[in-house]
Amino acid sequence: MEFHLFLLLTCLSSLAVARTPPPSAVWSVKDTRTGGYCVLAALDAQFTIYFNATFPAAPNTTHIAPSHALTLPSTANVVQDQSYCDAGSVLAPRQRIVLQWGTYKTNLTLTFAQDPVTNTTTIKEVQLQYDLNDAAIFPDRTPLENNIVTAVSSGQIDTIPNHMYKQCLTGFTTLLKINGEKDLNATMAWSNVRLQAFRNQTTTTFEGNADVCQGDQHLTTPTPFITSTAPPPLPLSGAFYNLTYPNGSQCLMVHFDLGITAMYYKKDATVGNGTIASVNNGTINHTLSWCSENRSMLVIEEFLPSWRLKMQFDNWSGKAYMSMVQLKYNLHTSWKFPDADEHADMWMNATSLKRWSSTLGHSYKCLTRQDTLKLDTAGQRAVESMTLYLGQVKLRAFVPYNETITNGTQTWGQEEECGMDVLTNDIVPIAVGCALAALVVIVLIAYVIGRRRNRARGYESM
Structure with missing residues (x-):
């Protein structure tokens, strides 16, 4: 009894020290x-x-x-x-x-x-x-x-x-x-x-x-979503970007596959259509990227010459989400936009967003659906429209500063899946259930038919 009391007091004192x-x-x-x-x-x-x-x-x-x-x-x-x-x-x-x-x-x-x-x-x-x-x-x-x-x-x-x-x-x-x-x-x-x-x-x-x-x-307050297991494997396509705290732990983890489509003005006054199917070779500009308690900024460059993608993430009312996207572009630097009329660097935005939302501490996951993001064309003289396609998305923002790191990696936490991922994950068990139900129905029908035939044979023998 005395030993148990001593152990309890020791645990309580250690907790008090940890919180002081x-x-x-x-x-x-x-x-x-x-x-x-x-x-x-x-x-x-x-x-x-x-x-x-x-x-x-x-x-x-x-x-x-x-x-x-x-x-x-x-x-x-x-x-x-x-x-x-x-x-x-x-x-x-x-x-x-x-x-x-x-x-x-x-x-x-x-x-x-x-x-x-x-x-x-x-x-x-x-x-x-x-x-x-x-x-x-x-x-x-x-x-x-x-x-x-x-x-x-x-x-x-x-x-x-x-x-x-x-x-x-x-x-x-x-x-x-x-x-x-x-x-x-x-x-x-x-x-x-x-x-x-x-x-x-x-x-x-x-x-x-x-x-x-x-x-x-x-x-x-315990946080059940932080586990010691290794993170699940990343999607097959796309790129992974992360920002870190001074102690080396990650404050932002995001993965996506980026595609770009633009309806642009050509030199002959017609409208061209340029598409870049997959842009996943960008690097982070650490000078312009940063993390804070309620807002983080990720700046990706070098996926195309003179192009820059800025993504802002906000923490509001217990939710983490992407709130703004800004794209700097120059059509003249890519052969995907031949005969483009405008050669200068231009900027486009999509603001007041609430994309990829998840509970703070969890991560957002959407691997089956492609997120379409149309940028604001107000004041643009180079393009008629610009659309970003973001697929294979996983996001965890505002990771706690001193979260446990296991085997040199951090987890994605508890995943919150988009509707299409949930539907896809349910297809297999639903199909198996339907097959079993159909099998039961077939067996019942065969049983009923067999019973009727046996009865008919009994009457004939009489």
Whole structure:
């Protein structure tokens, strides 16, 4: 009995430890008017920054390279004269914390805004400022006149109910756009996050209940769809694309077979019809692709010269789905569109979509039906219509950050099949059932006929 009680207490204590936030540094901003702390921040962060670098063997050639590991150390200091508790207006107050570290004074700024109408606090903006002179992080960089670079988030990061604090131990990723650069960006991978603003306590303890992010739900609630079995085999045709978190685990897994058909304008003012049956040799542009807790972007290039496919995936109300497709194309780069009149790069969109929807944590699967997606032709001068055909589809988006990886692979989770796949899977058992039913009917008929013949013979013998 004592041994069982000891074992139970040990298990409970281990669970409590697993759910307790790690003892990371807690940074704070003090309100000089009241003496209380208005902002508390505890987090780990790792940054991937893309920059123009020079090949040592070819000094006149540049390429885009990711930075070496840039992390937020626990020894970072709060820049008190740049942090504040009382900016903005009465109707839209703002608070800010600025962290600084390193010889080259790297700065991370988190700005919070309060909405009195919705009674929420918004993580309004994230800004990273760094120095390209730091050769340990940016080797072989291309010399610039101004080495101080700023990268800023686009749009709000998250919201927190007032009198609560945000907790996201599993983490998420935020895209940061580098000022003055069209094709360069940075990503910030958050983890072990606890944030609280618009407070006035004299202690640096997070007050109230935790507003837990989606990725942390599995820390307290079992997720039966995560298994240790190997993923099912991929379809026979198509291509597999995936995006990963900084720890190497996958945040987005998608497989599809892409076909393209266009009714395009020719030089002789007629309309041609061009079709590319299967385009599955694309590569991911990791500079433009990214993952976050509620939205992910996959950018595929090089399947045709000067063509680019952008696919946006959203997480809303417990559902993961594809919400937008954008296609950059140039008809002149493919022999499938002979005598095309327009030679310039063009863009087409399909927005407000809700395709390939599945419950968060599950995966979508549709191998038998081809998904037809017509792009918006408004303002197009090169094509009359453009249609994408997407078949052999499997999608799992917003995979938890620290999901168990077995034998170097991650599972597709529980699959949610489209109607045609369900029908196809049911055909065999239905056919077998019908055959058995027919056999039973035949046996019954034979039995009845046999009985009648036996009776007739009995009467004749009498």
